[in-house]
Amino acid sequence: MQLIHTLKEAYLAYEAKQSFNPTYPTLYNPADYILKLGGKKMRPVMLLLANHVMGGELEKALPAAYAVEMFHNFTLMHDDIMDKAEMRRGQPSVHIKYNTNQAILSGDALAIMAYEYVLSNYSPELGWNLLRIFNKMALEVCEGQQMDMDFEEMDEVEISQYFKMIELKTSVLIGAAMQMGALIGGASDEQAMHLYEYCKNAGIAFQVQDDVLDTFGDQAKTGKRVGGDILNNKKTYLYLKSLDLASANEKERLNELFSSISSDEQAKIDEVKGIYKNVHVMEYASQVMEAYMQLSDSHAKSLELETEKEAFLLKFSSMLVQRES
Amino acid sequence: MQLIHTLKEAYLAYEAKQSFNPTYPTLYNPADYILKLGGKKMRPVMLLLANHVMGGELEKALPAAYAVEMFHNFTLMHDDIMDKAEMRRGQPSVHIKYNTNQAILSGDALAIMAYEYVLSNYSPELGWNLLRIFNKMALEVCEGQQMDMDFEEMDEVEISQYFKMIELKTSVLIGAAMQMGALIGGASDEQAMHLYEYCKNAGIAFQVQDDVLDTFGDQAKTGKRVGGDILNNKKTYLYLKSLDLASANEKERLNELFSSISSDEQAKIDEVKGIYKNVHVMEYASQVMEAYMQLSDSHAKSLELETEKEAFLLKFSSMLVQRES
Numbered sequence: 001m002q003l004i005h006t007l008k009e010a011y012l013a014y015e016a017k018q019s020f021n022p023t024y025p026t027l028y029n030p031a032d033y034i035l036k037l038g039g040k041k042m043r044p045v046m047l048l049l050a051n052h053v054m055g056g057e058l059e060k061a062l063p064a065a066y067a068v069e070m071f072h073n074f075t076l077m078h079d080d081i082m083d084k085a086e087m088r089r090g091q092p093s094v095h096i097k098y099n100t101n102q103a104i105l106s107g108d109a110l111a112i113m114a115y116e117y118v119l120s121n122y123s124p125e126l127g128w129n130l131l132r133i134f135n136k137m138a139l140e141v142c143e144g145q146q147m148d149m150d151f152e153e154m155d156e157v158e159i160s161q162y163f164k165m166i167e168l169k170t171s172v173l174i175g176a177a178m179q180m181g182a183l184i185g186g187a188s189d190e191q192a193m194h195l196y197e198y199c200k201n202a203g204i205a206f207q208v209q210d211d212v213l214d215t216f217g218d219q220a221k222t223g224k225r226v227g228g229d230i231l232n233n234k235k236t237y238l239y240l241k242s243l244d245l246a247s248a249n250e251k252e253r254l255n256e257l258f259s260s261i262s263s264d265e266q267a268k269i270d271e272v273k274g275i276y277k278n279v280h281v282m283e284y285a286s287q288v289m290e291a292y293m294q295l296s297d298s299h300a301k302s303l304e305l306e307t308e309k310e311a312f313l314l315k316f317s318s319m320l321v322q323r324e325s
Numbered sequence: 326m327q328l329i330h331t332l333k334e335a336y337l338a339y340e341a342k343q344s345f346n347p348t349y350p351t352l353y354n355p356a357d358y359i360l361k362l363g364g365k366k367m368r369p370v371m372l373l374l375a376n377h378v379m380g381g382e383l384e385k386a387l388p389a390a391y392a393v394e395m396f397h398n399f400t401l402m403h404d405d406i407m408d409k410a411e412m413r414r415g416q417p418s419v420h421i422k423y424n425t426n427q428a429i430l431s432g433d434a435l436a437i438m439a440y441e442y443v444l445s446n447y448s449p450e451l452g453w454n455l456l457r458i459f460n461k462m463a464l465e466v467c468e469g470q471q472m473d474m475d476f477e478e479m480d481e482v483e484i485s486q487y488f489k490m491i492e493l494k495t496s497v498l499i500g501a502a503m504q505m506g507a508l509i510g511g512a513s514d515e516q517a518m519h520l521y522e523y524c525k526n527a528g529i530a531f532q533v534q535d536d537v538l539d540t541f542g543d544q545a546k547t548g549k550r551v552g553g554d555i556l557n558n559k560k561t562y563l564y565l566k567s568l569d570l571a572s573a574n575e576k577e578r579l580n581e582l583f584s585s586i587s588s589d590e591q592a593k594i595d596e597v598k599g600i601y602k603n604v605h606v607m608e609y610a611s612q613v614m615e616a617y618m619q620l621s622d623s624h625a626k627s628l629e630l631e632t633e634k635e636a637f638l639l640k641f642s643s644m645l646v647q648r649e650s
Contacts, residue, residue: 027471078433082426101407101474104429108403108436109467115440115460119453128449131456135440142434146352149426 001319003312007048007058008041014062015044015069020113030094030106031113034073037089044069046174047181049316050195053309056185063121064130064184068177070114071134075141075173077107082149111138122184129189130180137176144168157235159244163204171203194299201296202317205289209321211236212285215273221323227269233258237288238281239272245279293321326644328637332373332383333366339387340369340394345438355419355431356438359398362414369394371499372506374641375520378634381510388446389455389509393502395439396459400466400498402432407474436463447509454514455505458521462501469493482560484569488529496528519624526621527642530614534646536561537610540598546648552594558583562613563606564597570604618646 015035020028044065051061079085080093081103087093095103118130147165151157179196187195214229215238229236239258243251254275262268276282300313340360345353369390376386404410405418406428412418420428443455472490476482504521512520538547539554540563554561564583568576579600587593601607625638 021468024468024471026475027468078429081429100425104403104406105467105470105474108433109464109471111433111436112460112463112467115456116464119457119460124449124453128444128453131440132444135437135444138437139434139441142430142437143346143349143352145430146349146434149430150351 001316003052004045004049004316007052008045010058011041011044011048011062011065011069015041015066018066026102027106027109030077030098030102031070031073031110033097034077034088034094034110035069037091039089041069043072043174043177046199047177047184050178050181050187050192050199051185052181053195053303053305053313054182054185054187054191056181061181061184063117064180065177067114067117067134068173068180070110070117071138072173074107074111074114075145077103077110079145082145126183129183133176133179133183137172140168140172144170144172151235157240159237159240162235162237162240166207167200167204170207171200174203175200191303194302198296198299198303198313198317201292201299202320205292205296205321208237208285208289208292209323211238212282213323215276216282227265227273230257230269230272231262231265233261237285238276241284242276242279242281245281245284246275250275250278289321293317326641328377329370329374329641332377333370335383336366336369336373336387336390336394340366340391343391351427352431352434355402355423355427356395356398356435358422359402359413359419359435360394362416364414366394368397368499368502371524372502372509375503375506375512375517375524376510377506378520378628378630378638379507379510379512379516381506386506386509388442389505390502392439392442392459393498393505395435395442396463397498399432399436399439400470402428402435404470407470451508454508458501458504458508462497465493465497469495469497476560482565484562484565487560487562487565491532492525492529495532496525499528500525516628519627523621523624523628523638523642526617526624527646530617530621530646533562533610533614533617534648536563537607538648540601541607552590552598555582555594555597556587556590558586562610563601566609567601567604567606570606570609571600575600575603614646618642 020031022028047065047068048058048061052058076088077094080088081095081100085093086096091097093103094106098106115131115134118127118134121127122130144165144167147161148169151161151165175196178199179192182192182195183189211229214224214236215227217224217226219226229239235258239254243254246254254272257268257272296317297314300310300317303310303313305313345356347353372390372393373383373386377383401413402419405413406420406425410418411421416422418428419431423431440456440459443452443459446452447455469490469492472486473494476486476490500521503524504517507517507520508514536554539549539561540552542549542551544551554564560583564579568579571579579597582593582597621642622639625635625642628635628638630638
């Protein structure tokens with residue numbers, strides 16, 4: 001995946017050269033802070049990748065890549081307030097380092113700056129199409145965050161609702177990044193839509209894998225405490241599907257465990273994992289990831305690219321979901 | 326001002342027909358709530374007025390008018406959190422009626438919906454120009470809110486900074502509303518810029534008058550408690566200019582009064598008003614409003630409209646600032 005590395009380096013070099021209006025440091029320093037916390041820069045890289053696959057020039061896609069990364073960081077700033085997440089990429093979240101009011105306002109400004117990068121760097125013809133995709137995605141991300149918040153209050157969440165939530169909250173953003181990159185690279189609307197679907201469906205598989213790793217992963221590899229979702233009573237795929245599969249007793253017990261905070265954290269994690277294993281939920285998770293990856297692959301193939309490029313896309317999405325890239 | 330009344334009725338009829346995606350009631354109900362709290366609808370009406378003056382069709386300007394009103398209400402939702410304002414138009418603010426997280430997220434969605442109305446209702450050629458104006462304004466409004474927040478922490482605020490703050494926080498929005506309306510109505514970029522400046526400068530005079538009314542107004546007419554700014558230690562024009570004009574003793578006393586919360590509220594209001602009167606700050610306020618109105622008028626005249634339309638604009642801005650419209 002040398003190409004991914006090259007695109008990421010190019011993106012980072014571009015990002016490092018950008019700066020916010022120095023007249024308002026209190027407004028823009030928090031934006032600068034979160035962008036410099038690092039992260040995988042997955043979204044801008046995927047935009048650049050789609051542009052590259054369609055034969056576009058790297059330079060032309062960089063401002064849109066930065067816009068997508070800014071938008072993503074805006075959502076992190078606001079989501080971290082809502083989710084009471086005190087850490088982000090191993091450092092204090094913006095509302096902890098600064099304060100909640102500042103995280104609200106700097107987040108707003110960062111979102112608006114994202115639009116500004118599209119408006120200032122593209123022609124009306126291309127830019128208009130980019131903004132329509134971007135804005136549709138932006139609204140869907142809000143709807144996904146809302147569903148996630150609503151789930152906390154709901155007694156019963158259907159698995160279809162769970163998939164809709166992760167699609168909106170995380171997958172449409174990477175899908176839109178690729179769709180935008182494709183258009184910048186000269187793709188037809190249809191090709192751009194295939195890249196959107198390729199990426200969106202891989203993104204859903206990625207998110208299911210994320211849930212799996214949170215519960216069954218290796219802390220040394222993921223860097224996150226195993227069982228975090230269980231302790232936070234998060235209604236993940238594993239939990240929802242296990243409810244479907246469980247016996248009456250197991251179902252009751254799962255409901256009990258997920259409606260309280262346990263004093264013995266490890267015992268709770270172990271008991272829930274025990275039920276998950278009993279009902280063989282991992283087999284279902286693998287099947288569902290497989291199905292989304294097949295859907296993703298079919299869109300990659302519909303692009304009718306050169307063999308080498310097609311193979312690259314198929315390998316890339318697979319490595320992404322398996323966390324090998 | 327029959328025309329203003331007619332435009333407002335047309336706007337209200339349009340707004341009443343719009344609805345948000347019913348799939349996500351928790352997300353959009355707060356947006357619906359704040360829009361239905363009423364308010365003067367000054368910004369959309371001004372957009373429609375500029376469109377009308379330039380000979381445009383009413384129907385074509387309505388979506389942009391709604392976009393501007395949605396954006397304004399997004400800023401209110403977030404500002405009310407930051408300012409800890411529990412009431413809005415006589416009703417609980419969104420973060421009080423719902424909760425802070427919901428006000429953050431629904432505000433975000435409302436801002437994005439504002440962009441959506443421009444993206445969905447205009448051609449790329451016109452819409453691109455509208456969005457460039459809109460987005461520049463959106464960023465400036467954030468910068469103005471930031472300046473306002475920064476002022477609370479600053480020992481010394483210069484009067485020029487105060488004017489920059491009110492320009493950004495409130496005037497650029499009505500200016501941009503008129504500029505957008507003008508372009509929809511077929512104005513040249515230059516004409517649209519004159520309407521922007523006409524409205525922005527009248528808006529600054531309006532804001533100074535707002536400060537004056539807060540301190541010297543008649544509660545029966547304004548509906549607000551007289552002296553609110555004094556009790557909140559707000560660094561308004563009256564306060565800042567009085568510091569310039571005051572004797573050393575008065576200056577020290579003003580500083581003292583504005584750096585603490587008084588237990589005897591009426592005594593504080595009376596003492597501050599006493600100093601304001603001693604230094605004749607109202608004469609300066611009148612002069613500065615006059616200067617901004619002259620600037621506003623000069624831009625209205627630069628439009629070279631028919632005599633009747635020009636007279637209407639001059640009368641309208643004057644009535645607006647005097648709160649007679």
